[in-house]
Amino acid sequence: MSHAKSDVLQGTLDLMVLKTLDTLGRQHGYGIAQRIQQVSEDVLHLNQGTLYPALVRLEQQGWIASEWGTSENNRRARYYSLTRSGRKQLVAETESWERMSAIMSRLLEGV
């Protein structure tokens, strides 16, 4: 089964994180990772640690914000949420992703 697992494509992790936060709302890193794994039905091979550099990057861009909070099992956890400009960015990136994937699938079908 492991040979069927895909690596996360360069640059797509940001979009996944944004979309996840859009769907789930305020969430910590663990929650985001779980959601991505779940949705991909464990086909995606995600080193969950790589999420964190992506989170700082997004926060520096001003697309997400973070604050400390308490988790379901009463532990201190850092929660991330989408900002207004993050929401705009999500729309823009979704569009460009759809355009790209449409081109790709047309190209691949044509072969």
Add this chain to the structure above:
Amino acid sequence: MKRFLAIFRKRRLDRELDDELRFHIDALIEQNLRRGMSPDQARHEAQRSFGGVEQVKEAYRDRRGIPMIETLLQDLRYSQRVLRQSPAFTGVAILTLALGIGATSTIFSVVNAVLLKPLPFRGADRLVLVRQQIPKLGPQPMRVAAPDTVEYRKSEVFEEAGAMQNRVFDLSGDGGPEQITGGRVSANLFPMLGAAPLVGRVFSEDEDRLRTRVVLLSYGIWQRRYGRDPKIIGRAILLNREPYQVIGVMPPTFVFPQMPWEESADLWTPLSLSRNELRTYLDNPSYSVIGRLRPGVSIERASAEMMTIAHRIQASFPPQFKAALPSDLELKAFVAPFKEQMVGGSKRLLFLLLGAVGFLLLIACANVANMLLSRSATRERELTLRAALGAGRARLVRQLLTESVLLSALGGGLGILIAWWVTGLLAAALPGNVPLTEQIRIDGRVLGFAVAVSVLTGLLFGLAPALAASRQNESGRRGLAAPSSHTTVRTCRIRRFLQCCNASYLPTRDVRPWVANQSFDIA
């Protein structure tokens, strides 16, 4: 901003990151336990799906701060350690650079005071001096005769104009007699220059007109002869054995006039031109007319105006005097910017001096570069090790440059202290005809110059050795063992070049006293 702050809040941010990652891993472990794994297996599986914690932290840190500043701080810490390891080398290098930078900054402080800063007078950029010329007698400009000062001062191009003449007085009473330089100045001259007395007052128009015997002291003579006695005001001193009443003392920064051809005065009296003085023609042209141009009046227009006045003066000579003059004699006049007249003669001397100390600094650079090169041979192993651990060439060059700039910054700091100390003694050492020496001080511009010179110096003497050392290193990467022969040849070549630079300066060094002697004569 956040990224900048991140540099200083490193420890706290690291702890927060630890907390965040631990929370994630613990959550993974819990989940695995719930799925029925053994505790060991659960931990192992959690670590596997999380990936390398250290790599994540590393990537996170690189993202968080501003990497450039962080490496800079790192390099600085490292450099400081390296420099402390060899105190003899560091001490000699810093001292060499301090002397070079100190000398350069000192001379720059003179250039700054004399040439760059505006004169310490009101409306200084519009102050001009009236000059006359009789081409028939020679190209040398001359001063103005007593009656003509009145004509020139009346001109419309001046907002205000005053006149003065230097004269030697015998000063006696209160101690032994001495000869001093006195300035006879029109009453409006000091107010026009914006020069206020330290104590007392300046002359009134009435005192000028009525030839009242009053005198203003310079700070210099007040200090030297009267021990800064505040009760001097109102007392009489003897000038040419006539009593003059002291009415004020000028501040130490007021040194006037300072023309290459006119010594600054020790005291001043009202101009009070006598009837005899006003009756001469072209005789004894020893008076100066100083005016402030009206805003918008150009030097050319003012000069044309002066020329008209000169022609009018010539036309008004009585017939018998005119007959005695050659028929083709022409009296010309023009105005020249006051500052240019004041400092023009010192320009060459000062730039020569600046060039000389600049050379001195270059020598200091060459010497330090040489020392760095010879040391880089002993540091080869260290650099090779760092390269082996993954430092790129650019990174090594940056490290070595940080070291040399730190060195020059320390040298510069010490140099500024030296300059600060020397500028106090400098006024006495400069030839007497350099004006404005009382304005010399280490101000913001001099400090900025010193800092810029320090950084440039560091890059200058550090670059060649840094490149050489890192290049050496590239070929030395073959092993940590003995230095290869061809790199040694290359460093030798650079070192030989530096020695040549040094040697080529030697003749200049012999020439320097000659240059100094020459420049004393320029003005």
